Amino acid sequence: MSSDGDAKPWETQRRGLLLLVSSPAGAGKTSLSRRLVADHADMTLSISWTTRAARPGEEEGREYFFVDRAAFEAKIADGGFLEWAEVNGNLYGTPGAAVMEALLDGKDVLFDIDWQGAKQIAEKTPDDSVRVFILPPSWEDLSRRLHARAQDSEEVIAQRLLLGKEEIAHWGLYDYVIVNKSFDRAYADLGHIYRAERMKPGRNTWLPTFVEGLLRE
Ligand code: 5GP
Numbered sequence: 001m002s003s004d005g006d007a008k009p010w011e012t013q014r015r016g017l018l019l020l021v022s023s024p025a026g027a028g029k030t031s032l033s034r035r036l037v038a039d040h041a042d043m044t045l046s047i048s049w050t051t052r053a054a055r056p057g058e059e060e061g062r063e064y065f066f067v068d069r070a071a072f073e074a075k076i077a078d079g080g081f082l083e084w085a086e087v088n089g090n091l092y093g094t095p096g097a098a099v100m101e102a103l104l105d106g107k108d109v110l111f112d113i114d115w116q117g118a119k120q121i122a123e124k125t126p127d128d129s130v131r132v133f134i135l136p137p138s139w140e141d142l143s144r145r146l147h148a149r150a151q152d153s154e155e156v157i158a159q160r161l162l163l164g165k166e167e168i169a170h171w172g173l174y175d176y177v178i179v180n181k182s183f184d185r186a187y188a189d190l191g192h193i194y195r196a197e198r199m200k201p202g203r204n205t206w207l208p209t210f211v212e213g214l215l216r217e
Pocket of ligand 1: 022023025048049052083084085087092093094112113114115116117118
């Protein structure tokens with residue numbers, strides 16, 4: 001990374017994109033998303049607020065900010081969420097200030113979010129949003145992956161599978177669909193989508209001046 005003094009225009013004058021990634025639970029969305037963020041210094045993950053209890057291994061501020069319903073509702077009343085939705089009886093929301101801060105900082109933001117949230121954000125910021133849906137290769141595979149996590153009871157797994165059907169039913173709202181047959185292949189595809197979307201002229205506000213300079217030579 002260059003120091004501020006010799007930063008190239010394409011490192012600083014860019015318009016951040018919002019990468020909205022949805023899937024049924026167990027299709028690999030979280031692993032794919034976190035890997036993409038880890039591999040790109042100019043991308044950050046939006047950390048949601050939720051009223052659901054933390055699962056074993058989850059940490060405050062890493063997977064979610066875990067809050068009670070009263071705190072969540074107070075933030076709704078303050079207009080503090082870019083979007084929020086109820087999923088399986090729990091509230092989930094994207095804090096708007098953190099997203100704005102990241103965009104102003106020249107970062108792209110990835111959202112691991114359900115179809116309701118992706119729809120709301122894409123409606124608010126159609127030019128900046130890119131929606132990607134991850135499908136499992138088969139229903140058996142999805143069910144096997146949820147069981148393999150061994151995090152949830154049989155009843156909770158059945159509930160998550162049912163919810164997964166509802167999530168999949170909204171696949172048509174998305175710009176891109178990846179079938180996660182192998183992690184490496186799906187990860188490469190997600191990376192290609194991200195790279196291609198980054199190259200759209202409207203996201204590279206340095207381009208007009210750069211081209212003007214080329215033509216002056
Ligand atoms: P989980 O409880 O398994 O972590 O998440 C349940 C669902 O809520 C997932 O589909 C996840 O992507 C979605 N989700 C997580 N954060 C948000 C959020 O801020 N807004 C919305 N609308 N959905 C979210």
